[in-house]
Amino acid sequence: MIRVELPYHLRLLAHVDGEVQLDVENPITQRSVLDALENRYPMLRGTIRDQVTKERRAFLRFFACERDLSLELPDSPLPASVASGAEPFLVIGAIAGG
Amino acid sequence: MSRVRVLVGTRKGAFILTADGKRQRWEVSEPLFAGWELYHLKGSPVDPNRIYASQTSGWFGQIIQRSNDGGKTWEQPGTPPGEPTTTPDGMPMGESNKFVYDTSPKTGAPLTTHQFYDGTQHPWEFKRVWHLEPSLTDPDTVYAGVEDAAIFRSTDGGKNWNELAGLRGHPTGSQWQPGAGGMGLHTILLDPTDPKRIYIAISAAGVFRTDDGGKTWKPINTGLKSQYIPDPNAEVGHCVHRIAMHSARPNVLFMQKHWDVMRSDDAGESWHEVSGNLPTDFGFPIEVHAHEPNTVYVVPIKNDSEHFVPEGKLRVYRSRTGGNEWEPLTKGLPQSNCYVNVLRDAMAVDSLDSCGVYFGTSGGQVYASTDSGDNWNAIVRDLPPVVSVEVQTLP
Numbered sequence: 001m002i003r004v005e006l007p008y009h010l011r012l013l014a015h016v017d018g019e020v021q022l023d024v025e026n027p028i029t030q031r032s033v034l035d036a037l038e039n040r041y042p043m044l045r046g047t048i049r050d051q052v053t054k055e056r057r058a059f060l061r062f063f064a065c066e067r068d069l070s071l072e073l074p075d076s077p078l079p080a081s082v083a084s085g086a087e088p089f090l091v092i093g094a095i096a097g098g
Numbered sequence: 099m100s101r102v103r104v105l106v107g108t109r110k111g112a113f114i115l116t117a118d119g120k121r122q123r124w125e126v127s128e129p130l131f132a133g134w135e136l137y138h139l140k141g142s143p144v145d146p147n148r149i150y151a152s153q154t155s156g157w158f159g160q161i162i163q164r165s166n167d168g169g170k171t172w173e174q175p176g177t178p179p180g181e182p183t184t185t186p187d188g189m190p191m192g193e194s195n196k197f198v199y200d201t202s203p204k205t206g207a208p209l210t211t212h213q214f215y216d217g218t219q220h221p222w223e224f225k226r227v228w229h230l231e232p233s234l235t236d237p238d239t240v241y242a243g244v245e246d247a248a249i250f251r252s253t254d255g256g257k258n259w260n261e262l263a264g265l266r267g268h269p270t271g272s273q274w275q276p277g278a279g280g281m282g283l284h285t286i287l288l289d290p291t292d293p294k295r296i297y298i299a300i301s302a303a304g305v306f307r308t309d310d311g312g313k314t315w316k317p318i319n320t321g322l323k324s325q326y327i328p329d330p331n332a333e334v335g336h337c338v339h340r341i342a343m344h345s346a347r348p349n350v351l352f353m354q355k356h357w358d359v360m361r362s363d364d365a366g367e368s369w370h371e372v373s374g375n376l377p378t379d380f381g382f383p384i385e386v387h388a389h390e391p392n393t394v395y396v397v398p399i400k401n402d403s404e405h406f407v408p409e410g411k412l413r414v415y416r417s418r419t420g421g422n423e424w425e426p427l428t429k430g431l432p433q434s435n436c437y438v439n440v441l442r443d444a445m446a447v448d449s450l451d452s453c454g455v456y457f458g459t460s461g462g463q464v465y466a467s468t469d470s471g472d473n474w475n476a477i478v479r480d481l482p483p484v485v486s487v488e489v490q491t492l493p
Contacts, residue, residue, distance in 0.1 A: 009134065047158040
């Protein structure tokens with residue numbers, strides 16, 4: 001089970017209180033996790049990635065295991081501890097602004 | 099007794115203000131969509147409980163929200179709360195956030211370029227919905243004016259959106275350019291006497307009209323003069339801030355341009371200036387009285403570099419002669435130390451017998467007049483900066 005932590009506003013949109021847990025088929029990558037997230041919560045389509053290009057929105061970052069994975073290729077494997085469910089995959093809003 | 103519902107979009111959420119027909123005692127809702135920019139909310143004229151809202155964020159992009167109960171509850175069209183978000187075969191149901199320019203050879207137009215701030219050509223990039231205009235006859239049909247400038251239409255209550263690409267594909271598109279706030283399509287006027295006629299306005303391209311339901315569009319900017327473009331009389335490139343019409347006289351249009359208040363008496367074919375005795379003819383909103391087609395309201399702003407009211411005085415100006423002769427309306431409005439702005443979509447009128455006029459400011463005040471502008475009161479004073487104000491007159 002893959003664990004995903006969403007920022008406050010996206011939790012509101014998806015009507016979830018805490019962490020999201022997703023069944024994701026291998027390989028466990030940014031793309032496969034976000035595809036699964038958007039299929040389970042279609043209201044999040046376009047809020048994390050562009051609807052068409054699937055590029056990460058400019059003011060969002062992806063963290064896991066105390067690393068910034070934002071610039072990793074979308075099909076690169078995520079860390080094993082994310083794939084095993086030991087660690088969450090974090091979607092983070094950039095801090096600047098308010 | 100009639101009631102009034104005022105829909106207020108702000109930089110940090112939406113608010114619904116309600117009162118009975120006397121419009122003296124107001125209830126102010128808790129913030130809706132708190133923390134998001136609400137560029138516009140507007141109700142369907144045929145089903146006032148159906149309200150559409152544009153919720154946007156620099157972080158998370160564009161969300162369309164819809165209410166079917168007058169704003170009590172909201173949903174993203176296609177995914178009602180509590181219902182499955184996927185079909186039995188696993189396909190997503192929610193599509194309401196999807197605004198994609200139609201580049202198909204059959205129905206759309208190639209993704210061309212427009213003029214960027216620095217004068218170079220730049221591809222169209224969807225950013226947000228500035229304005230939602232529900233159909234005059236069908237609560238499930240609604241138009242969206244977007245940045246970068248284009249018009250979309252939904253015929254299924256906001257779930258799916260299709261571009262009317264003839265506008266973006268107009269041959270003049272490469273000359274359109276963004277205003278300071280972006281290249282937004284901010285005004286959509288539906289002709290109540292001709293369902294195929296629509297007017298739109300873009301900053302900074304100008305006004306366009308379709309007479310065939312959105313397939314083809316014609317620039318209608320003859321008579322506009324703008325000193326900030328190389329040819330002041332150009333066919334396009336004018337920074338039109340808003341246009342307005344009275345439903346009983348749809349061939350007469352009023353315009354607040356970047357500078358100049360303008361009027362057309364021939365459905366936009368030609369324009370003439372009616373700024374008259376205004377203290378400044380720069381401003382954003384323009385609105386027409388509900389029952390008097392020749393009564394028009396504007397809020398002059400000092401100039402294009404100082405976006406606040408002149409002399410520290412918040413004054414609405416009213417013309418009862420269709421322009422040229424303007425009178426300041428000040429009773430109940432601050433007449434010293436006031437430095438707010440009123441944005442283009444932040445003024446509206448109700449249709450009660452004694453016409454109510456409403457506007458919201460960059461300082462978070464929403465003012466109302468129950469007597470066509472003679473006297474004003476603040477409904478609420480401390481909202482986030484107000485972006486849009488719409489009014490629903492309810493039975």
